[in-house]
Amino acid sequence: MSTAHTRTPAAEYSVPRKIPDLSIKKRITHSIGTSKAHLIPPPPSTDIALALAADSIRFLKSTVSPLLRSRGRARIRRRRAPSSGLIPAALGFWCVQGVMATKRSVGTLGEADLKGKKVFVRADLNVPLDDAQNITDDTRIRASVPTIKFLLEKGAKVVLASHLGRPKGVTPKYSLKPLVPRLSELLGVNVVMASDCIGEEVEKLAAALPEGGVLLLENVRFYKEEEKNDPEFAKKLASVADLYVNDAFGTAHRAHASTEGVTKFLKPAVAGFLMQKELDYLVGAVANPKKPFAAIVGGSKVSTKIGVIESLLAKVDILILGGGMIYTFYKAQGYAVGKSLVEEDKLELATSLIEKAKAKGVSLLLPTDIVVADKFAPDAESKIVPATAIPDDWMGLDVGPDATKTFNEALDTTQTIIWNGPMGVFEFEKFAAGTEAIAKKLAELTTSKGVTTIIGGGDSVAAVEKAGLADKMSHISTGGGASLELLEGKPLPGVLALDEA
Ligand SMILES: Nc1ncnc2c1ncn2[C@@H]1O[C@H](COP(=O)(O)OP(=O)(O)O)[C@@H](O)[C@H]1O
């Protein structure tokens, strides 16, 4: 940790001092990247962050609020920012910084607040599982431990909630049950599992919790009301607890019942240590990135992430696209994409993004060659083809070697890199090369050239862990979409809803 770093180092506040198991503490702080904080430019001091926040709030109070009240939204667009020359993106970012600087932390709660109290903790335990329900990367579970242990040591009873995957209704393969043994091991307590997240059984189990006990609720997304942020559902979730801690940074960009709705029913509602640590690092690192700044975006959540690209174009010098993201761009350019993943309703957006990148002088790099497969399976037939010649009935599952070479050359010129979304279906050995190559390149640039590298997202982190390179990166973030939205300057609803400090 740099001595020039004026704020409380994340590692100091994120790990309660009395944790007896130092090996766990070391793994967690290491895995979520604080050990490499010296590699980033020192983030603005708290004073500056607060000054920026105050500036933003003054601007909002003096300009936006009266306009909203008296003139309507259309007029706001025409109103210019005050003479400080704020541009919307910067204003957004400053507001985000302001919000982050003022939220209350779980660390402000003492034994008097917590002993004997039931605390509803929302974590992001959305970990990858294989077909046999084994956890293939436990980063998110390890990252949730400091907050839970802190609460248990203060005599609280923890009611732990999370989602897993994107189930439509009750779906056994998305049950949180497979997480119980690892959670119990890391926490050093026998975690009790409920078969639902609301209802009578949950009420009984919560009432029977001893001080220092943990009850894990079943996947909150088994109810469609969760994603709809239904107030009645939020009320039911909240009914078994006395106060709320949100430590789910990876889900903080979702305004769902368990991330946002419950804050209306539980007070205090505070940020957990992981949430704080992620915001602290990411806000600091991307507020003032060393240039050239590159973003690498891949993965399969195309509709979530394609929208972020427009904002990224205002911030980055190089934008590398890979994973399932690219086929929508190829199709938009008139190329055949076979059976590859395509978001038909984003074709126009893809075309306009290519135009905007050109207009802004951003290097938007799409792979020149692709590894295609005859089916979506580990033992599929595969071959390398030019991106412009994907055969019918084949699907693109990785970027090719020529693309990797071009990406590496571009990355060699950078000082800051943010990566979210694997380059291919890295879970299948045959289609892992593109992702592994990026992981290796980022590790090399971090260690040999001091480039700041930020890896975000459940699967991206799993890929970097699988390659054994996580501890070489500047920061491993538990949120992919969340870190991209933060970079956009969007306030995260899960953070906004929390109490002021
Ligand atoms: N070409 C592709 N076609 C389909 N899926 C892909 C492709 N490339 C990558 N993926 C998948 O994307 C998933 C990760 O996507 P995403 O959730 O967006 O990333 P993250 O969890 O890092 O945010 C991985 O499971 C990977 O197999």
Ligand SMILES: O=C(OP(=O)(O)O)[C@H](O)COP(=O)(O)O
């Ligand atoms: O895995 C997650 O996001 P990520 O893939 O962007 O890291 C979070 O758990 C949020 O999941 P969601 O994108 O289904 O809301």
